[in-house]
Amino acid sequence: MTLSEEEQKILDYWDSISIIKLILEAEKPLGRYQFTEGPPTANGLPGIHHVYSRSIKDIILRFKFMEGYWVPRKAGWDTHGLPVELEIEKELGFKTKKDILDYGIDKFNEKCRESVFRYIKEWEKLTERMAFWLDMENPYITYENDYIESIWWSLKQIFDRDFLYLGKKVVPFCPRCETPLSSHEISLGYENITETSIYITFKLLDPNYKDVKIVAWTTTPWTLLSNVAIAANPDGRYSLVEYNGEKLIIATTLLDTVLGEGNYKKIREFFGSDLLYKKYEPLFPYFEHLSEENGYVVITADFVNTEPTSDNISTGFVHIAPAFGEDDYNIGQEFGLPF
Known part of the structure; x- marks a missing residue:
C-alpha cells in the first residue's frame, strides 16, 4: 500500500466515525477555546499557501483539544470584497465603475453572489484531504444577514464601551474602483516599477x-x-x-x-x-x-x-x-x- 493510499484509508476511517461531530460534541473540562476560520474566497481555487496556513492553525487546534478544551471549529466563506467583484468585471468585460452603474448595481451584486461558491467543491476536497477538521455544515457566510448583523452588533458593543474613536489613517486608494484598498487587495496587483526620482x-x-x-x-x-x-x-x-x-x-x-x-x-x-x-x-x-x-x-x-x-x-x-x-x-x- 502506498503512502497516499494509507492516508486515504485513515481519512475514510475518520469519516466513518464522524470525527468532526465527535469533536464538536465532546465534553471538555477546561471550557471553550474559540476558533473561527479566517474565511477563504471560494470564487478562486485553493493554493499550496492555504495548505501551509491551515496546517499551522490545525496544530494549535489539535493541541488545545488534547489539553482539554472544547474547540468549536467554525468554517466560513468570504463572499465580499474586490476579488469577487473583479472576477465578475472580467467576465462581463467591464473596465470602469460607470460600466457597473450602467449595467445595474442589483444585477451586478446578484452576479457576484452566484460566483462566490464557484470552487466550493475544490475547497471542500482540499479541506478533507489535508484533514483540516472544520464544521463545514454550519459555516458563517459574510453576505448573509445574520453575519452582517453580527458585525453591527459587535461595533455597537465596542461603541457602548467607548472603545471607538475618530482618527485618520492613510490607505491605498484605487482611482478606477473609486474605493480604498486593503493590503491584501494591493498585493493582488502589486508589481515593481521604475519611477523617476x-x-x-x-x-x-x-x-x-x-x-x-x-x-x-x-x-x-x-x-x-x-x-x-x-x-x-x-x-x-x-x-x-x-x-x-x-x-x-x-x-x-x-x-x-x-x-x-x-x-x-x-x-x-x-x-x-x-x-x-x-x-x-x-x-x-x-x-x-x-x-x-x-x-x-x-x-x-x-x-x-x-x-x-x-x-x-x-x-x-x-x-x-x-x-x-x-x-x-x-x-x-x-x-x-x-x-
Missing part, C-alpha cells in the same frame, strides 16, 4: 549650520507641497561636505553614490540624532505658519536607510508628508507633526 535640498535655519542644506531624495515629488519634516536615521553617520560651492549633509556611506567619488570635501561627521529638532526653511511659502506648530523640523526614524545597496540611490534623509504614506503618518503622530 529627484534630489532636493532643504536649508537649515540653525546658526550652527549656517548656509547648510540637507539633501533628500524622493520618488514622489508631487508630495513635496505637503512636506512638514525630514527624517534621519538616529544611529546613522552623516557628513557635512562642500560640493560645488555649497555645504551639504548626506549619509556618509552614500556620499560617493550621490556626489561621485572625489567630487566633494568632507568638513565633519556626526550622528543623525545630532540633527534632531533642527528647523529648516519650508520649500514653499504657502504653509509657513506650520513652522510654529512643530513643522519643518528634522526628526529621526529607524526606517531610514543609510546603507548602500544595488538599488539604493537615496541620501539617508526621507522627506515626510504625513498625508501621504503610512510610515509618514505614523511618524507624524509620534512626533506631533502638523497634518
Whole structure:
C-alpha cells in the first residue's frame, strides 16, 4: 500500500466515525477555546499557501483539544470584497465603475453572489484531504444577514464601551474602483516599477549650520507641497561636505553614490540624532505658519536607510508628508507633526 493510499484509508476511517461531530460534541473540562476560520474566497481555487496556513492553525487546534478544551471549529466563506467583484468585471468585460452603474448595481451584486461558491467543491476536497477538521455544515457566510448583523452588533458593543474613536489613517486608494484598498487587495496587483526620482535640498535655519542644506531624495515629488519634516536615521553617520560651492549633509556611506567619488570635501561627521529638532526653511511659502506648530523640523526614524545597496540611490534623509504614506503618518503622530 502506498503512502497516499494509507492516508486515504485513515481519512475514510475518520469519516466513518464522524470525527468532526465527535469533536464538536465532546465534553471538555477546561471550557471553550474559540476558533473561527479566517474565511477563504471560494470564487478562486485553493493554493499550496492555504495548505501551509491551515496546517499551522490545525496544530494549535489539535493541541488545545488534547489539553482539554472544547474547540468549536467554525468554517466560513468570504463572499465580499474586490476579488469577487473583479472576477465578475472580467467576465462581463467591464473596465470602469460607470460600466457597473450602467449595467445595474442589483444585477451586478446578484452576479457576484452566484460566483462566490464557484470552487466550493475544490475547497471542500482540499479541506478533507489535508484533514483540516472544520464544521463545514454550519459555516458563517459574510453576505448573509445574520453575519452582517453580527458585525453591527459587535461595533455597537465596542461603541457602548467607548472603545471607538475618530482618527485618520492613510490607505491605498484605487482611482478606477473609486474605493480604498486593503493590503491584501494591493498585493493582488502589486508589481515593481521604475519611477523617476529627484534630489532636493532643504536649508537649515540653525546658526550652527549656517548656509547648510540637507539633501533628500524622493520618488514622489508631487508630495513635496505637503512636506512638514525630514527624517534621519538616529544611529546613522552623516557628513557635512562642500560640493560645488555649497555645504551639504548626506549619509556618509552614500556620499560617493550621490556626489561621485572625489567630487566633494568632507568638513565633519556626526550622528543623525545630532540633527534632531533642527528647523529648516519650508520649500514653499504657502504653509509657513506650520513652522510654529512643530513643522519643518528634522526628526529621526529607524526606517531610514543609510546603507548602500544595488538599488539604493537615496541620501539617508526621507522627506515626510504625513498625508501621504503610512510610515509618514505614523511618524507624524509620534512626533506631533502638523497634518
